[in-house]
Amino acid sequence: MRLWFSCFLSGLFLIFPAPEGSCEEKITITSEMQYDYAQTLFRNKDYDAARVEYKRFIHFFPESGRLAEAKFNIAVCLFEQKKYMEAARDFNEIILEEGPYAGEAYFYQARAFINLGNTGYAEIVLQNYLKLTDDLKTKDRIYAELARLHLLQAKAFKPDSLALAKEYLSKISPSGTHAHEAEKNMDLILEAEKAPRKNPGAAGFFSIIPGGGFLYCERYQDALVTFLLNAGLMLAAYEAYENDNKALAGVIGFVETGFYMGNIYGAVSSAHKYNQAGVLKVLNRDMALAPKIDPGGRGFAVTLDFDF
Secondary structure (H helix, E strand, C coil): CHHHHHHHHHHHHHHCCCCCCCCCCCCCCCHHHHHHHHHHHHHCCCHHHHHHHHHHHHHHCCCCCCHHHHHHHHHHHHHHCCCHHHHHHHHHHHHHHCCCCHHHHHHHHHHHHHHCCCHHHHHHHHHHHHHHCCCHHHHHHHHHHHHHHHHHHHHCCCCCHHHHHHHHHHCCCCCCCCHHHHHHHHHHHHHHHCCCCCCHHHHHHHCCCCCHHHHHCCCHHHHHHHHHHHHHHHHHHHHHHHCCCHHHHHHHHHHHHHHHHHHHHHHHHHHHHHHHHHHHHHHCCCEEEEEEECCCCCCEEEEEEECC
């Protein structure tokens, strides 16, 4: 009976073979394999795909010791994709967790706010970190970032920005990593403060003679046009009055008053613009400190970027 049953089963296997591939070896993906794949995508700057793979790593390997690193890298991907608001939120979560990447998250979050045009929030982030850390190197880096932030504000002509930038640069340790950069930026600020300037009050005073203020501000073409326009209107008003056409003289005189006042306002404004242009020309050569993540995920670096 047993012999017959064995032959029967053998016949069934011959008639109905096993499904193709049922005996193939299964591939097991380890946490290291998954993370290395995400890192490869990151190094290749495929940030969208890298984010997906980092999230997959977090989902399947929640007990991994590289979980914090994966979360940080996701936020960096958002930053590199210029999704600054989303990146700022992710970096904020990392800061609140107070994990190993919280310190670097402060710098990235500040940079995200700067790129969003919100330098006020960026300064708050850096000041908060400054209060929390006792590490001298970290403080130097924060001072360098705060100085850079105020140099950016100086380019936007925010009052006292150059003075604040100088203050933070002076706090950087003379023997620290950022000492050389601090010295160069200090020289840059001193040069900006010595840039040629025009006195707005003097420009307004010289505008008593139409075009004189523009001439003082070295805007020679505007000076000539302003002088001829105002002189022409004054002459037309005088001739209309001499010809007993007082109504026309009044209209022309009214129009000329507007042009004359505009001549004064324009000259004062030109003096301010002249001063701003001189400062801006110098500051556009500034050096900037930017936090960068090591693509291999082994650490972090600081790079110097030059704007010319």
